Amino acid sequence: MTGFFWHFFIYIILFLFLVIMAYRILSILRMPVHLRWELAPVLHDKERYRYGGSYLEEYEWWGKERHKSYLPVIAYMAGEILLMKGVWKNNRSLWPFSFTLHYGIYLVIISVILHFINAMFIVSGTPAAVMDVFRGIAAVIGIVGYIIGSIGAVGLMFKRYLDRNYRAYSSFSAYFKLIFLAAIFISGIIAWVSSVNYATEMSVFTRDLFTLDSGITATGALAAHIIITSVFVLYLPFTDMVHFITKFFTYHSVRWDDEPQDEKMVKKLRDLIAQPLTWSGPHVKSDRGNSWGDMVQKENGKE
Amino acid sequence: MAKNKPLKLTDISREVEDRLADIDIEELIPLPPPYDKNGGLPGITQLSDDQKQRLVNNLDGFSALALPKPKNKEEEDKYVRQFEAGLKKLLRKGDNWTFLQPLLLSLEHCVRCQTCSEACPVYIASGRQEIYRPTYRAEIFRRLINKYAKPGGKWLAKLKGADIELNWATISRLFELAYRCNLCRRCSQHCPIGVDNGLITRELRKLFSQELGWAPKELHEKGTVLQLQVGSPTGLRPNVAKDNLEFLDEDFTESLGIKVETVWDKKDADVLLLHSAGDILSFPESVIGFAIICDAAGISWTLSSEIPGYEGVNYGVFYDDVQLARVATRHVQIARKLGVKKIVMGECGHEHKALATVADRLLIGDLNIPRESFMTFFENIVFSGKIKFDPTKNDFPVTLHDPCNVVRNLGIVEPQRRILRYLCPQFREMTPHGVDNYCCGGGGGLAVMSDVNINDFKAAVAGRMKFKQILEAFSDHPGPEVKKYLCAPCLNCKLQLRVIWDYYGVQEKSGIYFGGLAELIVNAMADLKKPFINWGEM
Amino acid sequence: MAKMELAGMMLEVDEHGFMQETDRWNQDVARAYGALEGVNELTEEHWAALNYLRSYYLENGICPMIRRLIKETGFPLKKLYDLFPEGPANSACKWAGVPKSTGCV
Ligand code: SF4
Ligand code: SF4
Secondary structure (H helix, E strand, O other): OEOHHHHHHHHHHHHHHHHHHHHHHHHHHOOOOOOOOOOOOOOOEOOHHHHOOOHHHOOOHHHOOOOEOOHHHHHHHHHHHHHOHHHHHHOOOOHHHHHHHHHHHHHHHHHHHHHHHHHHHHHHOOOHHHHHHHHHHHHHHHHHHHHHHHHHHHHHHHHHHHOHHHHOOOOHHHHHHHHHHHHHHHHHHHHHHHOOOHHHHHHHHHHHHHOOOOOOEOOHHHHHHHHHHHHHHHHHHHOHHHHHHHHHHHHHHHHOOOOOOOHHHHHHHHHHHOOOOOOOOHHHOOOOOOOHHHHHHHHOOOO | OOOOOOOOHHHHHOOOOOOOOOOOHHHOOOOOOOOOOHHHOOOOOOOOHHHHHHEOOOOOOOOOOOOEOOOOHHHHHHHHHHHHHHHHHHOOHHHHOOOHHHHHHHHHOOOOOOOOHHHOHHHHHOOOOHHHOHHHHHHHHHHHHHHHOOOOHHHHHHHHOOOOOOOHHHHHHHHHHOOOOOOOOHHHHHOOOOOOHHHHHHHHHHHHHHHHOOOOOOOHHHHHHHHHHHOOOOOOOHHHHHHHHHHHHHHHHHHHOOOOOOOEOOOOOOEEEEOOHHHHHHOHHHHHHHHHHHHHOOOOEEEOOOOOOOOOOOOHHHHOHHHHHHHHHHHHHHHHHHOOOEEEEOOOHHHHHHHHHHOOOOOOHHHOOOEEEHHHHHHHHHOOOOOOEOHHHHOOOEEEOOOOOOOOOOOOOHHHHHHHHHHOOOEEOOOOOHHHOOOOOOHHHHHHOOOOOHHHHHHHHHOHHHHHHHHHHOOOOOOOOOOEEEEOOOHHHHHHHHHHHHHHOHHHHHOEEEEOHHHHHHHOEOOOOOOOOOOOOO | OEEEEEOOEEEEEOOOOOEOOHHHOOHHHHHHHHHHOOOOOOOHHHHHHHHHHHHHHHHHOOOOOHHHHHHHHOOOHHHHHHHOOOHHHHHHHHHOOOOOOOOOO
16 A cells, blocks of 8 residues: 555544544543542662561651652662563463563554654764664564564463453453454464565654655555554453553552642542432432532431 | 353353352362361351342351342342443542542443452452452443443453343342452552542442442441441440440450549540441450550540440441441531541551541541551550560560551551561561551451451451461461460451451360450559450450 | 241341341240250359450440450350350340340441
8 A cells, every 4th residue: 555545544543643642641640539448568768668668667657757758669660661560570371471472562562663763863864883783673673573572462262261360351352352362463473574674664654654755655564563563452442451651540540549638639529428329229319418528417327 | 160161251241040169178278287187177068948039148158247039020120220330420520530530531441451459468369260350340340331431441341352131130149249359459459550440330339339338247237337326336336335334344444453544525625536336346455555655655635425425347348338427427517526637547457448548538638537557556655765665575476467458558567567576575477468468358358358258368368368367377386375465456357367266266276366466565554553455355 | 038937936137047036035045056056954163254245245236345244244255156056246146135246236
């Protein structure tokens, strides 16, 4: 396929991806303050985080200054993202596949970034020697990513199907996700193998994409690979795979949210306590008042 | 029955009366001797024929709720419709702002990696019964929410192959299943994504309670409702509470040879001690211990005799946000009226969780009275030098149980250990401990639930991991000749331990006694002529 | 609600056989409960404990603390277990016709 089809196709998908992701993130951010539900270890608690302690260990904690440190938080996040430490520690048999799948994805993303850099080089007329090095790296990272990614995706598919711990929990959509991912990686391998110079082709394609060049072209296996990958990008925000970003919230907004009430929060809480309540359990007595506050403070369970 | 057949998620809606699992003692993980031979141990009480006639019994052969069978199809359908309405309310801001964000985060991001399963003491101890897997309950609930509470859900459920039918069988089984979890959140701690299956269980319980009015009697009718009405789920009224403490003051003054005096309703005292009334009734050494320590340290303290100011429990933590808020609000209102500087939460884990964190954002404005754990309160006293200690008085093997609601949930880990390391020469840790501990098996309200045969589940299954690690911590002195002390600083945990102890005869076979932290502190006081810990002799 | 026939009466009981309508209790009910647990003859010592339990309950709406029971009857805990096979809470209270105690006790 040649010409503006690619521009339309890819830019619309990227646009939709960003819009849907932004929507998902915003809807999390806009959710009301919730009751506290923290869980040790809370890693920003300086020093005490080592054994899971919190500021509540302090005698009359409300009069003491709080010491927070984000280093352990960053170290933890890095260990999770780079090594998938949690799975390594608590679910070893899953780790090889999970790790390779994730690294497949990371490497493919890195290779896309490298193609983009190469595209810039082409535009700016960087000496061929430099470009060759970058293209070489992109090519290697790309193929390694495709290969280990396929191992991970196919491995997980088998694990889901064969292991009794997973089978009952694997709906059609769980397999579908993995098939989709495997399709990306395997189509990548085919495109890589069937191309004379894969990295150059990708770099040129990327350049044409962002210079809006009507001569943009990709055919055969490469075209298939690009299309599959793009459609996946559109599909991803609708799935639990958004955990790559929402994991931030499960940790920071729940597990590690140990903020005592402050003025700003109290203002929001007053609004929430004035919210109507419609539960029909007889003890709630939602017919006798119209808000949380009425229900809780005035009624107070008394007859 | 279903024993060896792999269980499917859709089995939950199987419209026949058969159980999804049968628990066989032989399949549970083995215990150390002398509890390794199942032959000599009690089995699991089966429902009587009469109970089978009357009660819903379609899950695992246990009944925690004694749910009566509905009279007809109309009644069944009514409950199913209510449940469906409740699913929607859980996602509504006004009705569920309290937990909307955590709930949605947990519902939408599970990747079904099953990392959480291996962390769950109930699941592991049961010999990995599918039905107790943290994700079994959670995934069913997730699919029901997706299908029945979200636009286009029915259609999507088919498309995704995640279709579960909501019918009477589903909800009656889910109701029981919601009470096979200790809300200990060990699973949540292990989830690499941060999904919280304990929270999901609690939301499920909330739906039943807040929409259908279904909750265990011990938690609701004879729990929070009774507490707000007469003062305590135990039925202890203010005058009886005072009378009991008068009796205890005298009794201990006599037996210890020192003056013990409980202070009531003292205006402007520094500290309002908020015990659980169950400690007064069943473990009075704890309550008296507090009084002795406070007096010895010269603390200005008081108890309250106002309803429910002498009863610190708040079962709302286990099943209902409205009741949680009501009880917590009453507690701080009482403290405010007395004009105390702070509330010190007694040896009760869920009281801690309720007052220190969960209700923190409900107790706003002038309700925000400082609340402190007895752990830090005691640590401050023990190391203040105000009391002289003689640790050799505590020279017996001691181990420590970590109540989930204080340790895993609040991160109060070290103060109690610093005290024990100082006062108990033979203190040893269990494995694992601290924030990695195992629940006693009575978490999530199970400790106070005792209907039909659920105690057998608590002793044989839910408490199994804990029991195993307790025995292992004392493996250097397994027999009853050496008296050993298990420090379990939480009333709920103690009640659960009592169920385990009765079930296996632990005191006679192993010589392990359990009690709180206050008792160990008092027992080590140098000025006390007589031992405070009585090793169960009465 | 479960029902149970005892001493010629149909009683409402909970799932553990504790009476729900305590005013329908009489001494024959206590004897019948005892017989169910293999105690065929209620001695004076049994009655001392049962009467104290029951009157305390009627007055205070709750069972007495074990310590109180021990002090009032003069029976040490072991003795109470000898008299009542399942112990004070599970046997004695039941025989005395008072509801099972719940709520963190
Ligand atoms: S709750 Fe967490 S650990 Fe458990 S299956 Fe879901 S993502 Fe995995
Ligand atoms: S909260 Fe505890 S008992 Fe419940 S599923 Fe999780 S680990 Fe198991």
